[in-house]
Amino acid sequence: MAETITLEVARYSPERDAAPAFQSYPVPLRKDWVVLDALNYIKDKVDGTLTFRWSCRMGICGSCGMMVNGEPKLTCATFLSNYAPGPICVEPLRYFPVVRDLVIEMTDFMVKLQSVKPWLIRAEEKPLAEGEYLQTPDELNAYKQFSMCINCMLCYAACPVYGLDPLFSGPAAIALAQRYNLDSRDQGSRQRLEILSQHEGIWGCTFVGECTQVCPKHVDPAGAIQQYKLTAAKEWFKSLLMPWGAK
């Protein structure tokens, strides 16, 4: 194995630059190093001004998402040796505004996530004395896959519709809405449907499917969205044919 590998990292300083430019850094090519290790090496030993987000370094916090050679990846889970002899191009997550270097502005995602009400909605809360809401393993399996989302936004970086349409809610938000819709303890699917059924909430999705390909937790947001579209269409026809049945 070669001694070093070159990382081409996108640098952007809003005070100085009009647009991002690449800077090359040779880093040691260690068998067990991931891109995040390389970035930390650069920050510790070479260039302390490099700015990026990271936290758990084990693929569960969702902080370290970046574009590695044009693909959205968790940098804590992307091994340098897979890209040897390199160079490796590291850029901030696509389709988000860049604040500085590899840090993106994620408020848009936060707003959209909040808008789908990703929490259990009850028409009536059970009194505490009645105990917990019970759920069978089958009821859990109905939504479990969609609950694995770590909000890393790799799916947003892979979704061209999100890049093109500011009104599109995006894969993770819709998958999480579906996670709660399918939860047997939840009674809020009507509320979420009203929000998401608005033009472009989910209808902008054209099932490109890249979101599912890049998801590090195998959430399959594309599947969630298509299932949601089917549900929304069925609800539409039901409300047309049986308007008295509104919950």
Add this chain to the structure above:
Amino acid sequence: MAKKPMEPFLWGLFSAGGVVAAFLIPVHLFLFGLAFPLGWLKPPSYASLHALLQHPLTRVYLFVLCSLPLFHWAHRFRYTLYDGLQIKHLNEVITVFCYGGAVAGTAFAGYLLWNLP
């Protein structure tokens, strides 16, 4: 809902059209577009086709075959124009062109099939 959104309905039409197109168009296109003209298979005579067309079920079948796939095209093409050419600002024109086209095609199909001798 404050205002009834049309998108779920349009997506439903797109879906139905997609199913009809997926199941029926390949065999029709293969037979009438390739196999019969190229002589791979013996084409049905005018008389037998005419006889088939007399049956009202055939006319209904043809109406569905011509109408729903058009709505499938309308919805899909509309989004292809939005995302592929990024002309979403023209969305009124695109919507009229796509769904209007589908409605016109459906109306023409209905007229043709109703008035078959």
Add this chain to the structure above:
Amino acid sequence: MRTSEVNRTTEYTLYHPRWYRQRVSTYWWLWKWPYLKFVLRELSSVFVAYFVVLTLAQVRCLSAGPEAYAEFRQWMKNPFFLLLNGVSFIFVLLHTMTWFNLAPRAMVLRVRGARVPDAWIAGANYVAWLGVSGGVAWLLLR
């Protein structure tokens, strides 16, 4: 413009960083093979529409009498139409295959708690397709 709650006035906000926003290229779909596959799949709808136009022309000629229909059949033998129909057939097949392969993602079937594998649902669609195609072909070829 994002539907963001961040302050969006035109007043200068002290120390607020100037974000860099990259415009999405009109040719975004050319730069990655999965995107190009997606666009080809979407374009198959144009050939679906062409089939409808062709069928409507065919029905019109059928209703206009044997000479008109014979003329239609002559048109179909024209190399231009043979090529167009050949290309259309490929795209229509693309539509059918992508539709059946993706259908299981939209319709989750559960039997006694376990999820029916995607391949079974897709497979069932293919089998039904062969059956329906065979039926149509039999009706026309007998």
